[in-house]
Amino acid sequence: MSAPDVDRAAVAPHAVPAHARGADTADQVPADLPGLLGRLARRDPDRIAALDKGRDGTTIPVSRGELWQRTLSLAEELRTGGIGAGDCVAVWLPNWSDALAWQFAVAARGAHVIGINTRYNVDEVTHVLDRARPRLVALAHDFHDLDLLGGLREAVARSTNPPPAVAVVAGPGAPAVADPSASDVGGGAWAPATPVSAPPGIGGSGLDDLVVAFTTSGSTGMPKLAAHRAHGVLTHAVADATTIGIDEADLVLCALPLSGVFGYNTGMAALAAGATCVLQPVFDADTVLDDMAHHGVTHVVGGDDLVLRLAEAWKARPRDLSAWRWLGVADFQGRSRELAEWARDAFGTATAGVYGSSEVFALTAFWPHDEPAPGRWTGGGRVVHDGITVRVVDPVTGEELPPGQEGELQFRGPNVVDAYLGDDSAATKAFIADGWFHSGDLGALVDEGVFAFVCRMGDALRLRGFLVDPAEIERRLAEHPDVFTARVVGIPGPDGDTRAIGFVVPEEGRAPEPASLRDWCAETLARFKVPDAVHLIDAMPTTSGTNGTKIRAATLREWARQRFEDSRST
Missing domain, CATH: 3.40.50.12780 (ANL, N-terminal domain)
Incomplete structure (x- = not known):
């Protein structure tokens, strides 16, 4: 399994001033x-x-x-x-x-x-x-x-x-x-x-006061409440504003809920730059597009689910979005690449894949503006200031890994969660002895402070002894003209080996044969990456959170197990 295609030599530092790179912050970051x-x-x-x-x-x-x-x-x-x-x-x-x-x-x-x-x-x-x-x-x-x-x-x-x-x-x-x-x-x-x-x-x-808490995704039960201190919020807001390149003349779309970390960090970055927050209390794609065109919105942050709704509404009724300069996108549903191409071709918008979470802040990392596409459209990037450190470790041995090798992404810095409200024991599980935070994400270092996000560790597939990012198979399925979206999960087979199972939502009015989709994958993928089965479904099971709509991989795994058992009993 390899990290996303990123040109290591081309990854330049963000244009971050001294105050965001660890020097004296007194003149740049407020006292509270x-x-x-x-x-x-x-x-x-x-x-x-x-x-x-x-x-x-x-x-x-x-x-x-x-x-x-x-x-x-x-x-x-x-x-x-x-x-x-x-x-x-x-x-x-x-x-x-x-x-x-x-x-x-x-x-x-x-x-x-x-x-x-x-x-x-x-x-x-x-x-x-x-x-x-x-x-x-x-x-x-x-x-x-x-x-x-x-x-x-x-x-x-x-x-x-x-x-x-x-x-x-x-x-x-x-x-x-x-x-x-x-x-x-x-x-x-x-x-x-x-x-x-x-x-x-x-x-x-004070800078040491807790000021905000966010609910985590809750993918393994009820969510934790990840709280952060003022110092982390302020340092991050200033660094995000600078690295993104927001200034006082800009208008920043605030469509994601301010109660969630992506919406919150976007709004704080806008205010740190002195820009205008274009607030959307209810997300309606046509209304948002009308406001973007009327006010001349310059910056947007969102999951690919949100941007997909904007793209579909725009294609139905185009507007002038020529002021739109930058899109920071989180890849929740595997649609970021096509959306980046749409924004680039339609408006000249530069897109960067972003990385973040409730526990390490949204916009903790994204790709520099001069990183070539399509590497710039993947998750990960350069951390937004030098106070944030990232490393990759072997999830079994804890050994720190060199650039290019995949393991768990771990973080230290003022962006990292300071407390879990009502659950003191959560911090014990989240941190190791020397203060590094377990992200639970699989990734690889590209350079110092630069990393490529691969997937959640629980979503990675070990096929025939090789660790495989399911997104590689999903992208191939999604390239088929009859496929609207695809997701791949792994389940244990009778021999104990993992089997890759694909789920596909067809384009409206299409019904591709599952066998033909497996053949389609076999044309470009290694044999061991071809899914054992592909199932057509009407819609993906999703969960809606404060940061966007995500596909429920756990539900798909249960469906895959049930269909596999049904196939063996017939």
């Missing part, structure tokens, strides 16, 4: 998280920090000064409400500028935010209440016909912790909720006031 917004407001209070979407679909500009004043007022209300150092505040809001104000205001109190996706079910919300133990929940009022309050009531009833207070947030352009008492779930309820004058000065917070 609220200071990031505060310095923007002081420098140019009238400049637009965010574009909100009103309930009627209109765009509502939010200036830096307005967002800062809202943050100051909210921080004072939190102080009055008893929120202080070490407390947790759950923010259950869509992508409104209010979600940004809550993050900065909570940090000003020395407290931390746990974001809750508006699509979470009751079990997931209960899990957050049990683990994070929030004293307060900021709850979106009457949002998108979702019964968030009903879900919270049920979650509180199931939780073993005391009920939190509720702050009812009306949303962009709406007046404060006149009677928030209806939202009381047992801990009291209030509605943030609309600032009318400059409130008192903001409280203090």
Whole structure:
């Protein structure tokens, strides 16, 4: 098994200034998280920090000064409400500028935010209440016909912790909720006031304070809540802004939920650069494209599932997206390469594959702008600042491996998770004795600080003694004109050897023969890589999280095992 095709000689360092490469950061990184917004407001209070979407679909500009004043007022209300150092505040809001104000205001109190996706079910919300133990929940009022309050009531009833207070947030352009008492779930309820004058000065917070936590993917059970300190958030935001090349004139699409790590890091990078966040509280591809064209969006970060929906909507009704300069894409469904080609050919957009997670931040690494395609479109890249170190180790022996050899990717640095809310034992499993973090991902070093991501270690296939990336087989299947998307999983055969099983969603109106798809693979792949069987299915089983829609490999493995057993019994 080989790493993705990357030109090692061509991998140049990101153009990162001294402050992001480990030198003195005093002039570049604020002293605390609220200071990031505060310095923007002081420098140019009238400049637009965010574009909100009103309930009627209109765009509502939010200036830096307005967002800062809202943050100051909210921080004072939190102080009055008893929120202080070490407390947790759950923010259950869509992508409104209010979600940004809550993050900065909570940090000003020395407290931390746990974001809750508006699509979470009751079990997931209960899990957050049990683990994070929030004293307060900021709850979106009457949002998108979702019964968030009903879900919270049920979650509180199931939780073993005391009920939190509720702050009812009306949303962009709406007046404060006149009677928030209806939202009381047992801990009291209030509605943030609309600032009318400059409130008192903001409280203090420190770089060592926990400020935000994200839910992990939860692929092996209920998710962990990975928390990060202000120092890591700020250092990462500044480095991301610089390495991506965002500046004050740019407009950054914020379509992924701010409650998830990809949406959060994208928004923070935009603010660190002084750019404008184009907020999308609900993802509708046509609306997003209209906004991208109207406002001249320059930067987009998302999974290939999100970008695929944009591409399909654009092909149905093209818009002028010539301002779109950069796409950072995470390959969740194996479609990144074709989408990178579409964006390049249609708009001249440069695409980079990115790497990240809730535990090491999104946009921890991506490929430099001068790395040639198609290597630039794969997962991995160069870490965004020299404070992050990465190595590859043999997952069995723990031996550190040289460039080109595949093993587990491990990380150290301020980007790495600082705590797991409600689960102290999780850190013991996540780290080894000398402080390296187990990513659980298979990859290979290309150069110092540069790596190629291959796949999750549990998804790698050992076929005939060779370690094989299933994406290699999936790409070949997807090249067939009758195939819309493909995924390959491994199951144990009767002899104990792994068997590769392909699942294919055909193009609409097509029904390729499974045997012909195996023959198609055999034309270019080594014999041992040809899947033992290929099954046609109507749709991939997926799970929707805060960072995008991912195919459920575990479900496909179960389907593969069942179909294999059925074939043996007939």
